[in-house]
Amino acid sequence: MLQTIPKKEDEFEIIESYFKGLTAQDGVFLGIGDDAAILDISATPKHQLVVATDTLVENIHFPSSAVSYQIAQRALCVNLSDIAAMGAIPRWFTLSLSLPRKLANNSWLKGFSSGLAEVADEFKCSLIGGDTTSGALSISITMLGEVPPGSAITRGGANDGDFIYVSGALGDGAAALSVIQGNEIKHKIDSERLLSRFYRPEPKIEFGQKLRDVASACIDISDGLVADLEHICRSSGVSANVNTSDVPIKDDVRSQWGGNCVKWALFGGDDYHLCFTVPEHLTEIVDSWSADGLSDLKKIGRMTRCNDGVPQVFLDGAAVVQQNKGFDHFGG
């Protein structure tokens, strides 16, 4: 039997009360509150539209201990990270919020909408519409961005000989999960930094736009360096070799978790740094950025010809064995 449909009035009130304030007017001809939003794309006719969708489900993408403010920030940042990986500029987003009735209260919704508003404000993107429904807690965001025609960075442009970079230290995401899951901590560790890496990953929006002039391919690291680099390999038709000792890892993570931290940096995911490839003649530009405060930016390997027809990732020259690819970093 179907349950009672949530009353339209309730949904209307939720949208009116908590989300309507998030619609800025920049390019928004009609915002929240109609059957659809209307955007003035004709105001920016010399752009392509970039569209990314990401869904977060409770107990899969965040623990049930997370507060609504954190959940909202993570949901929006994860979507912004996809826009960053394309070298695009975020503009507008829709929100689909599925919410158990017990959470449809002022405290939860206020936390959620203020978390959303903070990130939206920082990255200058507006909520233009969406819907709320009863159901298991799940947040689906579709983010719209813009990019000058032909300048988006895809996964498919890497060539044999291009150098592989990451925009910062890896393994923080998996280390944060270990902390969230209550695993014992033996050494002094910056847990605030780690938790904020998980709940409020920093989308590399400005850095992504910088990469448009130098990167041949780019992806954001959500599933783990090896898994995501493999997507670049498949899309580009070349293989990759990573020098594992060059993969940047924060000192506190290394001293706390020792051996695990390298696995986490390679397979752990949730870091939301960018992994990108750069043709040799442009590496000088990227290397010079390291001196400009991007100290964690690191060259970690090189794309190689795909000899046997299967594009794949090698670690220090050795193919990644299947069991490592499927390494279950949240097995606790």
Next chain:
Amino acid sequence: MLQTIPKKEDEFEIIESYFKGLTAQDGVFLGIGDDAAILDISATPKHQLVVATDTLVENIHFPSSAVSYQIAQRALCVNLSDIAAMGAIPRWFTLSLSLPRKLANNSWLKGFSSGLAEVADEFKCSLIGGDTTSGALSISITMLGEVPPGSAITRGGANDGDFIYVSGALGDGAAALSVIQGNEIKHKIDSERLLSRFYRPEPKIEFGQKLRDVASACIDISDGLVADLEHICRSSGVSANVNTSDVPIKDDVRSQWGGNCVKWALFGGDDYHLCFTVPEHLTEIVDSWSADGLSDLKKIGRMTRCNDGVPQVFLDGAAVVQQNKGFDHFGG
């Protein structure tokens, strides 16, 4: 504790195997398979972009007995209906599919993707991206459409004296639910028509575009005539009076359910017809359409001045009482 993150490979395979074929090339610079899709909006610079989002959750928006083919069609049609209500042309959509592991099999996914493909093909819109995740069954679609600048029909343009129309017979959606829920059927009834009204509501895309020249306001009837007309009232700042005897109801529904069917037509929802208002001097045009095969198109009332400051819906001159507004049409 967090569950194991679904393996990236699984998601990649699902998208590759079942959904990649749904990306047409019309305006799609880069489709499924990267961090984001890229659209060539510069090819249609004289349009505004229309964006609608709708989520369907199992046991709330469809029963667990529904097959995947039906669920996909309903999910896409419901979103297309929002685009129709704006008078817009559907172009592209993203899909966020949350799926319990037991349904992540070939049979379920094949049914789902073929249902989606059929509707997408009919309405000439392409799947451009999305994501799949483990979780309770839920489908969130964001639909992008286009409309010539300033010509979209919103909820907010109705004026005192405008006539109210509906594009077809109401009450079918609620009657269909009654059949789905296994309630006894005493008379001969076209249950195939009813079930298809529920699982494959007909988005009024062409009709919506026709309305751009005549309608002052428009909404699609998803929550029930009174609830949706009330949205027009609130947005436009005028009240509405409906002549209940003019509300069109199919003969088989009327003979089967007698008294209930009027309640269903007024409060039942899930009909996905358009409710729209037309200034008096343009009604002749709309009335002439009735002769052109749109036989269920019906004038059902008139917008009235909002005397006491609260825009509301009247039925045969009487205000709708609160308990009727909240009429629980799925209470079984």
